[in-house]
Amino acid sequence: MSALADDALPAARLPRLLAGLRLDRAVSLDEHLARLGPLPRVDLVAAVEASGLRGRGGGGFPTGAKLRAVAARRSRPVVVANATEAEPVCAKDEVLLRHVPHLVLDGAVAAAAALGAREAIVVVGADAADAHAEVARAIEARAQRRLEPEVSLRLAVAPPSFVAGEETALVSFLSGRAAKPTFKPPLPFERGVGGGPTLVQNAETLAHVALISRFGPDWFRAIGTADDPGSALLTVSGAIRRPGVYEIALGTRLVDLLAEAGGVTATPQAFLLGGYFGTWVDAARAQRLELSAEALRPVGASLGAGAVVVLPASACGLTETARIARWLAHESAGQCGPCVHGLAAVAGALDRLAACDGKDMRPQLARWLRQIEGRGACRHPDGSVRLVASALDVFEREVRQHLRGSCTGNVR
Amino acid sequence: MKTLRVNPIACDGHGLCAELLPERITLDEWGYPIVDPEPIPGSLELHAKRAVAACPTLALVLARAARGAVAR
Numbered sequence: 001m002s003a004l005a006d007d008a009l010p011a012a013r014l015p016r017l018l019a020g021l022r023l024d025r026a027v028s029l030d031e032h033l034a035r036l037g038p039l040p041r042v043d044l045v046a047a048v049e050a051s052g053l054r055g056r057g058g059g060g061f062p063t064g065a066k067l068r069a070v071a072a073r074r075s076r077p078v079v080v081a082n083a084t085e086a087e088p089v090c091a092k093d094e095v096l097l098r099h100v101p102h103l104v105l106d107g108a109v110a111a112a113a114a115l116g117a118r119e120a121i122v123v124v125g126a127d128a129a130d131a132h133a134e135v136a137r138a139i140e141a142r143a144q145r146r147l148e149p150e151v152s153l154r155l156a157v158a159p160p161s162f163v164a165g166e167e168t169a170l171v172s173f174l175s176g177r178a179a180k181p182t183f184k185p186p187l188p189f190e191r192g193v194g195g196g197p198t199l200v201q202n203a204e205t206l207a208h209v210a211l212i213s214r215f216g217p218d219w220f221r222a223i224g225t226a227d228d229p230g231s232a233l234l235t236v237s238g239a240i241r242r243p244g245v246y247e248i249a250l251g252t253r254l255v256d257l258l259a260e261a262g263g264v265t266a267t268p269q270a271f272l273l274g275g276y277f278g279t280w281v282d283a284a285r286a287q288r289l290e291l292s293a294e295a296l297r298p299v300g301a302s303l304g305a306g307a308v309v310v311l312p313a314s315a316c317g318l319t320e321t322a323r324i325a326r327w328l329a330h331e332s333a334g335q336c337g338p339c340v341h342g343l344a345a346v347a348g349a350l351d352r353l354a355a356c357d358g359k360d361m362r363p364q365l366a367r368w369l370r371q372i373e374g375r376g377a378c379r380h381p382d383g384s385v386r387l388v389a390s391a392l393d394v395f396e397r398e399v400r401q402h403l404r405g406s407c408t409g410n411v412r
Numbered sequence: 413m414k415t416l417r418v419n420p421i422a423c424d425g426h427g428l429c430a431e432l433l434p435e436r437i438t439l440d441e442w443g444y445p446i447v448d449p450e451p452i453p454g455s456l457e458l459h460a461k462r463a464v465a466a467c468p469t470l471a472l473v474l475a476r477a478a479r480g481a482v483a484r
Contacts, residue, residue, distance in 0.1 A: 183419045336420035337444035
């Protein structure tokens with residue numbers, strides 16, 4: 001434990017969230033408190049606002065503004081820690097819950113205390129059995145210690161669907177209805193779980209909140225960029241030597257992240273940044289890119305939910321995108337016509353292009369992508385459109401080659 | 413100023429709105445309305461109200477221009 005005490009006040013260096021992490025088991029409550037001490041009483045809303053923290057669940061919305069919006073409501077709020085993480089290429093929230101569950105619980109409790117909420121609900125995905133077990137144990141340990149008698153921590157399991165993690169879908173599910181997105185307004189901060197104002201935050205975001213409450217906004221801003229401060233967890237997969245979850249200072253170059261992950265296993269062709277709602281970026285363009293909101297904006301990308309997928313030169317980006325588009329179409333909540341029919345049509349057109357059937361589906365695809373965007377109750381269609389549009393751009397040569405009947409990739 | 417909005421969950425694509433307000437509403441190839449987000453001028457307000465009233469699923473709403481979103 002003395003080794004842990006050495007980094008008790010983490011300086012302007014990494015790791016932050018993953019400090020004190022052990023691979024064999026979760027950090028216990030004793031170890032956690034020995035390293036970081038109890039949660040201090042601070043003006044959390046002001047501290048988080050000053051920190052510039054942005055949500056790490058995909059939207060990138062300023063966390064302080066969300067806290068402020070809930071704090072301004074008159075009735076008693078509820079806090080929800082969203083760790084559903086249904087994206088197949090993301091594993092960061094699961095890693096946090098499996099290894100440092102108390103950091104996430106601290107963030108949820110700190111937010112609840114600051115807002116006067118009596119209940120904080122941690123929602124994990126249906127297939128995250130290990131994370132579920134660790135969180136259950138961590139909640140039990142805190143209850144036995146009577147660490148925060150004013151806040152009741154509860155654990156819930158989301159149904160196994162991608163859209164269940166969307167915040168209005170979570171609110172609906174936690175209120176006893178279907179885990180499907182609802183029409184907005186109202187947003188959760190206006191009317192959420194059980195009708196009360198609800199703060200829904202991604203698990204990683206809350207882990208940052210736990211550290212900001214202890215070390216303050218200036219400490220948080222000591223790394224990262226001015227516009228996108230702090231550190232972030234990225235899940236690196238694909239043609240990479242050591243796939244896994246890495247903590248970087250925002251603004252770190254992609255090449256440096258790849259080096260930290262052991263380097264690529266094949267010449268990269270493109271990178272999928274941000275996950276299934278993300279953007280393909282050509283490898284030549286991507287390598288020097290800095291991983292921050294402002295550096296990625298000009299190339300139309302963002303870190304989204306923190307996924308980086310390395311596509312090797314030997315693979316077909318079009319085939320890969322067709323597969324993802326089919327999955328996304330399948331994961332539609334099935335509520336909104338443009339999403340149900342539009343995503344199915346897009347997936348079908350990509351299948352035809354990927355299969356080299358000779359029909360040029362590009363005009364239809366362009367029209368559908370234009371039409372679908374913004375016409376769902378949630379952003380499922382928008383995220384899907386973004387991914388496919390970037391694929392048609394980045395893999396344009398591949399598309400033309402397919403129209404001539406051949407595919408660069410090792411088609412299975 | 414008021415704008416037209418569709419609740420896409422409630423909408424079943426009956427298409428009456430596009431017939432009553434073709435100036436602002438077209439249908440996509442699956443029959444679901446694509447609504448012009450621009451504010452409805454006074455000259456069209458009556459037609460817009462008629463389209464709203466005609467929707468069998470009450471999916472079309474005429475509301476004051478959207479507030480700035482506080483959270484996504």
